[in-house]
Amino acid sequence: MPRRVSAFALALCVFLAPCPVAAATVHELLEQGDRLTQTDDGFPDSFTRAFALYEQAVALDPQNPLPYIRTARACLALGDWLGKDNLQWYERGEQAAERALALKEDSAEAHFLLAANRGNVVNLRPFWKVSPTVIADLEKHLQRALELDPRHARALHMMGILLDETPGPLRLLLHGRKEQIEGYLTRAVEADANRYTYIRWSLVEFYRDAGRPAQARAQAQALLAMTGSVDRRMWAEKYRPAAEAFLKSLAAQ
Numbered sequence: 001m002p003r004r005v006s007a008f009a010l011a012l013c014v015f016l017a018p019c020p021v022a023a024a025t026v027h028e029l030l031e032q033g034d035r036l037t038q039t040d041d042g043f044p045d046s047f048t049r050a051f052a053l054y055e056q057a058v059a060l061d062p063q064n065p066l067p068y069i070r071t072a073r074a075c076l077a078l079g080d081w082l083g084k085d086n087l088q089w090y091e092r093g094e095q096a097a098e099r100a101l102a103l104k105e106d107s108a109e110a111h112f113l114l115a116a117n118r119g120n121v122v123n124l125r126p127f128w129k130v131s132p133t134v135i136a137d138l139e140k141h142l143q144r145a146l147e148l149d150p151r152h153a154r155a156l157h158m159m160g161i162l163l164d165e166t167p168g169p170l171r172l173l174l175h176g177r178k179e180q181i182e183g184y185l186t187r188a189v190e191a192d193a194n195r196y197t198y199i200r201w202s203l204v205e206f207y208r209d210a211g212r213p214a215q216a217r218a219q220a221q222a223l224l225a226m227t228g229s230v231d232r233r234m235w236a237e238k239y240r241p242a243a244e245a246f247l248k249s250l251a252a253q
Contacts, residue, residue, distance in 0.1 A: 068100035093117035108149035153192035160184030
């Protein structure tokens with residue numbers, strides 16, 4: 001019986017096939033990929049094309065951490081937004097981030113990308129296949145990222161979410177406390193107020209759930225003004241409608 005080939009494998013065959021840019025330098029390949037991922041316009045094709053470029057850069061210079069970092073970043077975005085074969089994207093991103101850290105331990109971005117991809121892998125696996133200590137591992141990488149870059153917006157945000165959503169018994173494995181959640185989320189917004197819509201939306205939800213409608217309203221209004229974010233497609237399709245609905249619900253009260 002012939003073997004079935006997954007959609008993920010077919011995608012890799014297409015996007016990793018030889019192409020005219022094969023003779024480009026690592027720097028040129030990274031620049032081309034970065035231009036494709038500056039916004040989510042053209043997603044997912046732009047990101048899968050960027051992924052292929054980053055993989056070519058890895059092949060050209062396997063001792064350079066930057067192509068692995070870019071690969072891990074593209075995999076995280078594809079896993080977050082595609083909703084299909086996302087476990088395999090996160091696993092690939094986790095592997096790339098691990099390799100980046102083996103080459104450059106003092107990369108805040110690599111520590112964040114390892115935590116983010118690994119956290120998603122954990123969420124998608126059956127709970128009996130996951131060690132509870134992975135929570136402490138995620139916190140360790142986020143703490144290291146913030147030691148290296150205290151204004152790393154996405155690491156700040158993920159730390160806040162980790163402290164907020166970790167179930168009670170597992171909190172014993174964390175150094176952070178629930179009282180720190182607001183601080184992490186507000187610092188994440190302050191660090192990069194207009195780049196990532198989901199960071200601001202998390203602060204809206206935090207204030208809403210905490211019974212602080214005035215502050216939630218202010219953050220929702222600020223979110224509506226975020227027209228130049230990286231995730232413009234998600235802003236238009238998900239977060240702007242959510243913010244508008246929330247503000248209408250406040251007005252009706």
